[in-house]
Amino acid sequence: xxxxxxxxxxxxxxxxxxxxxxxxxxxxxxxxxxxxxxxxxxxxxxxxxxxxxxxxxxxxxxxxxxxxxxxxxxxxxxxxxxxxxxxxxxxxxxxxxxxxxxxxxxxxxxxxxxxxxxxxxxxxxxxxxxxxxxxxxxxxxxxxx
Amino acid sequence: xxxxxxxxxxxxxxxxxxxxxxxxxxxxxxxxxxxxxxxxxxxxxxxxxxxxxxxxxxxxxxxxxxxxxxxxxxxxxxxxxxxxxxxxxxxxxxxxxxxxxxxxxxxxxxxxxxxxxxxxxxxxxxxxxxxxxxxxxxxxxxxxx
DNA sequence: TTAAACTATACTAAATAGATAGACTAAATA
DNA sequence: TATTTAGTCTATCTATTTAGTATAGTTTAA
Numbered sequence: 538x539x540x541x542x543x544x545x546x547x548x549x550x551x552x553x554x555x556x557x558x559x560x561x562x563x564x565x566x567x568x569x570x571x572x573x574x575x576x577x578x579x580x581x582x583x584x585x586x587x588x589x590x591x592x593x594x595x596x597x598x599x600x601x602x603x604x605x606x607x608x609x610x611x612x613x614x615x616x617x618x619x620x621x622x623x624x625x626x627x628x629x630x631x632x633x634x635x636x637x638x639x640x641x642x643x644x645x646x647x648x649x650x651x652x653x654x655x656x657x658x659x660x661x662x663x664x665x666x667x668x669x670x671x672x673x674x675x676x677x678x679x680x681x682x
Numbered sequence: 683x684x685x686x687x688x689x690x691x692x693x694x695x696x697x698x699x700x701x702x703x704x705x706x707x708x709x710x711x712x713x714x715x716x717x718x719x720x721x722x723x724x725x726x727x728x729x730x731x732x733x734x735x736x737x738x739x740x741x742x743x744x745x746x747x748x749x750x751x752x753x754x755x756x757x758x759x760x761x762x763x764x765x766x767x768x769x770x771x772x773x774x775x776x777x778x779x780x781x782x783x784x785x786x787x788x789x790x791x792x793x794x795x796x797x798x799x800x801x802x803x804x805x806x807x808x809x810x811x812x813x814x815x816x817x818x819x820x821x822x823x824x825x826x827x
Numbered sequence: 828t829t830a831a832a833c834t835a836t837a838c839t840a841a842a843t844a845g846a847t848a849g850a851c852t853a854a855a856t857a
Numbered sequence: 858t859a860t861t862t863a864g865t866c867t868a869t870c871t872a873t874t875t876a877g878t879a880t881a882g883t884t885t886a887a
Contacts (some may be wrong), residue, residue, distance in 0.1 A: 596885025
């Protein structure tokens with residue numbers, strides 16, 4: 538399951554992406570608009586800042602804003618930041634590789650083979666899902682109502 | 683991530699599927715061959731029995747055996763049994779549906795839309811992955827060595 | 828100079844994961 | 858029929874993670 542941290546991060550980033558170029562948005566504003574506990578969101582935005590996706594200004598009329606372009610931030614990246622690997626078993630991750638302790642031979646492991654397929658399919662979808670694309674999808678869904 | 687329970691269940695079921703029709707296999711045998719803690723595996727096989735995938739005989743020469751055909755047991759089913767829904771957010775599951783508390787409008791939610799795609803792609807792969815198919819994949823991988 | 832807003836660390840409650848313990852029941856066989 | 862073997866079933870334990878709160882700052886614009 539996607540953690541609340543990832544979910545809130547995605548929601549907050551979409552919020553910022555919709556206002557890309559408008560200057561800093563206050564944490565309290567985002568928290569209220571998006572129904573996210575403010576204190577919790579503070580920590581999330583702080584991590585997003587440390588990883589170079591957003592930036593902030595302090596003090597009065599401060600807030601957070603996106604520094605990457607909305608079409609350059611994709612969900613896979615955000616999820617990896619907060620939840621770690623996207624793969625469902627550690628032996629098919631690139632960045633967090635670990636062998637399965639009970640595995641007899643990784644090269645012939647059918648479980649690994651299937652979960653690698655799952656991982657590849659998932660990553661393909663989550664790399665296409667940029668913030669810009671998320672906004673586009675929402676607009677499309679609204680039109681269809 | 684896949685839980686150890688699901689992983690061990692899949693391994694044990696593949697073990698039984700390879701010996702389908704050979705009569706009961708002891709828990710201790712499976713545990714030793716597959717490097718799974720025996721007591722832990724007991725509980726797992728017990729759950730698999732209660733959900734009608736395997737059956738068992740007690741006493742001397744007892745053990746577990748598959749009652750469903752290897753081509754009728756697929757990974758999605760095993761994972762749902764031990765780990766719950768395959769979807770990454772509860773608003774796109776069929777069997778465990780729950781609305782996201784922070785969601786403003788489910789019908790136009792782009793996050794939901796993308797994670798529904800992920801879910802569908804994952805389920806498609808995990809439904810094809812029957813025990814019979816897992817054995818076939820392993821054989822293919824061995825030949826390729 | 829003050830209040831709004833971010834920075835940083837630490838803490839806690841609840842849930843879950845991974846496993847173990849132990850008493851019990853059934854079946855085979857010597 | 859006594860004994861051994863192996864599954865049955867419930868309970869417990871411990872460590873980790875998750876989700877969220879608390880507190881004590883520091884910056885900066887108005």
